[in-house]
Amino acid sequence: MTVQRTYGGISAQQRRAQRRAALLEAALEIVGTEGLAKLTVSGLCAQAGLNERYYYENFAGRDAVLAALIDGIAEELAAAIVSAVRTAPPDTRATAHAAITAGVHLLTDDPRKAKVALIAGMATPELRARTTETVRVFARMVAAEGIDFYRMSDAAPDPAIDFRAMYLVGGLVQTLTAWLHGDLDLTRDELIEHTVDVFVLLGEDLADKLT
Structure with missing residues (x-):
């Protein structure tokens, strides 16, 4: 059985959803203001303030x-x-x-x-x-x-x-x-x-x- 830990009242599933939302908002900002060519893994994660491993947790490419x-x-x-x-x-x-x-x-x-x-x-x-x-x-x-x-x-x-x-x-x-x-x-x-x-x-x- 998998046990999900809760920190500060937020479950692991909620934290993952928050990270995904942050990555998508960052992608919207990059593509919408700088263009599609600027959408890279490193740039996206920097914009979202997240480690790159969270990108691969949510997206295949x-x-x-x-x-x-x-x-x-x-x-x-x-x-x-x-x-x-x-x-x-x-x-x-x-x-x-x-x-x-x-x-x-x-x-x-x-x-x-x-x-x-x-x-x-x-x-x-x-x-x-x-x-x-x-x-x-x-x-x-x-x-x-x-x-x-x-x-x-x-x-x-x-x-x-x-x-x-x-x-x-x-x-x-x-x-x-x-x-x-x-x-x-x-x-x-x-x-x-x-x-x-x-x-x-x-x-x-x-x-x-x-x-």
């Missing part, structure tokens, strides 16, 4: 660190969007505006998160595959929300719903990436408004066709 960062940001993003939708006024534009504003703000209020999620997430084939799957997850969220909002649940499943949801989410990712690179001369509020226009247009058009 740099891709594992980045994957954990991407997953954590995706979870934050999903929670923010769901919360915004639940508290939005019950009309099409207000709901879309609340969801998109919550997502864009989460990624751009802390620009480090956007840099990790949208730029570092494309650094290797493995990370690109993970990012693609994350886009699919959010597309399924959009599709489910649209089906519920427009009361399309009684209609026969239509591949056009999934197509438009993937088109919207994938397009938003590419647009937001271009905006972060300075390729779109828009304020953040203008970016949000244009995105809402597209989401509402495609959502209402499809609802009219299917209901």
Whole structure:
């Protein structure tokens, strides 16, 4: 039987979770401010104030660190969007505006998160595959929300719903990436408004066709 020691009221499992969180915060700071090339084991541990053995206790390599960062940001993003939708006024534009504003703000209020999620997430084939799957997850969220909002649940499943949801989410990712690179001369509020226009247009058009 393994006995976990407790120091200062904190168990070994809690201490390990704290070290992992410190390493991830350090990775977010390094990648988000200095770039992916600066993410090394020694630099990460120095930033976190931890011995290198704690890095290997938690991660198999740099891709594992980045994957954990991407997953954590995706979870934050999903929670923010769901919360915004639940508290939005019950009309099409207000709901879309609340969801998109919550997502864009989460990624751009802390620009480090956007840099990790949208730029570092494309650094290797493995990370690109993970990012693609994350886009699919959010597309399924959009599709489910649209089906519920427009009361399309009684209609026969239509591949056009999934197509438009993937088109919207994938397009938003590419647009937001271009905006972060300075390729779109828009304020953040203008970016949000244009995105809402597209989401509402495609959502209402499809609802009219299917209901």
